[in-house]
Amino acid sequence: MESKLMADGVLVSNYINGNEKSLEILIVRHKQRIFSFILSKVLDRDIAEDIFQDTFIKVIKTLKRGAYNEEGKFLPWVMRIAHNLVIDHFRRNKRIPTFNNTDEFDIFSVISDEVLNVEKQLIKNQILNDVRGLIDELPDDQKEVLLMRMYRDMSFKEIAENTDVSINTALGRMRYALINLRKLIEKHNIILVN
Structure with missing residues (x-):
């Protein structure tokens, strides 16, 4: 039972040193997240x-070769491997995934709907990750309204009811969230085009 509480880094070291059970624990620990991402x-x-x-x-091959050097970052490292294998899959099948967004207004729709090549898809994913990171820097009240509007497709009336504020306050928070996002984009020199 103790091994289930061990940090990923300790389990990786134990596996490299011959403890096969450590890898099994890591796989079980992260299977849902990695598999869901791939799916x-x-x-x-x-x-x-x-x-x-x-x-x-x-x-396994990388660990056995002694080529693992992602100290303390096991899951992000595995997710990168999975991401690269997904891209390889689409390259092999000459089929690029398309992502439909049902939001009527979407600040993230900075890329056209045409079929994207793998490089453009990678850039799009990086842009989305950058913007999601910036959203976390917004004040909580602005972040809440923005997430309800963009990710849950809620109307401003629904947002107002859920946050116990007037529609005008919800609209104002959204406006300030977008203004602050623009400032953060400039501050971090993030380019939202591919």
Whole structure:
């Protein structure tokens, strides 16, 4: 039971030093998150299972080779491997995933709907990650309104009811959230085009 409480880094070291059970604990610990990520990209359970297995085959080979140097960052490292294998899958099949966004107004729709090549898709993903990181820097009241509007597709009336404020206050918070996002984009020199 103690091993289940060990940090990822300790389990990785133990596996490198010959404790096979440590890798099993790591796989069980992170399977849901990694598999869900892969499935969200390929939208096919069988393909997702294959890519998940390929991910851990690559993890095992890298660890056995002694080429692992992601101190304390096991999960992000594995997620990068999975992400690269998903891209390889689409390259092999000459099929690029498309992402439909149902929001009527979406600050993130900075890229056209045409079929994107892999490089453009990577840039789009980086832009989305950058913007999500900036949202976390907003004041809580602005962040709350922005997330309700953009990710939950709530109307300003619904937002006002859920946050116990007037519609005008909800609109104002959204306006300030967008103004602050623009300032953060400039401050961090983030380019929202590909």
